Amino acid sequence: MENCKAAFFLGHTELLGIGAGTGATTSLAGLAEWQASDATDEQIYTSQAGDTLGSISSRTGVPERSLRRENPRDMPGGADPAAGSRIAALGIRYVRAIQGDTLGTVARQNGVTVAALAAANGFPAAAPDSTALAAGRRLMFPRRP
Numbered sequence: 001m002e003n004c005k006a007a008f009f010l011g012h013t014e015l016l017g018i019g020a021g022t023g024a025t026t027s028l029a030g031l032a033e034w035q036a037s038d039a040t041d042e043q044i045y046t047s048q049a050g051d052t053l054g055s056i057s058s059r060t061g062v063p064e065r066s067l068r069r070e071n072p073r074d075m076p077g078g079a080d081p082a083a084g085s086r087i088a089a090l091g092i093r094y095v096r097a098i099q100g101d102t103l104g105t106v107a108r109q110n111g112v113t114v115a116a117l118a119a120a121n122g123f124p125a126a127a128p129d130s131t132a133l134a135a136g137r138r139l140m141f142p143r144r145p
Contacts, residue, residue: 038138043090045140047074049083056081059120060089061142091143097133104129110141117141 045060053075057064067075070088074081081087097106107117107129118127120142133139 038094038096041086042094043088043092045087045089045092047081047083047085047087051083052080053078056087056089059142060092060140061120061144062089062091066090089143093141094138095141097135097137097139099135101133101135102129103127103131103133106133106139112141 045056047056053064053067056062057067060067064078067087067089068078070090071081071085074085074087095106095110103114103117103123107114110117114127114129115125117123117139118125118131120140123131
């Protein structure tokens with residue numbers, strides 16, 4: 001978005017306009033990403049092929065009993081969800097990487113370990129702090145205990 005800056009407050013993205021009259025001379029396009037669906041998908045995990053109730057719980061940090069309680073239609077009787085199911089995972093949150101972010105910088109900014117961030121987002125378990133992130137990549141943060 002031209003002349004817009006993203007600010008992150010308590011896990012939420014706010015867009016701060018820098019419109020005419022502010023003296024902004026440089027476009028901020030490409031520095032941060034935001035999509036209208038970000039707000040509606042705030043605490044939703046989209047299941048992947050091969051996901052089980054246990055793997056979703058491990059990835060999101062949400063206990064299995066909570067996942068079953070919040071998603072009775074998608075996991076009747078505790079069954080594993082189909083790929084593409086939108087699973088309510090209360091307590092998770094997302095941020096989008098900006099240009100120059102690494103696993104380490106994002107983890108430190110959000111008070112989680114690199115290992116937890118890597119596991120939640122499908123990176124190898126031993127991914128180094130310096131692993132570069134593509135600008136705009138949506139990263140999930142597991143629920144804190």
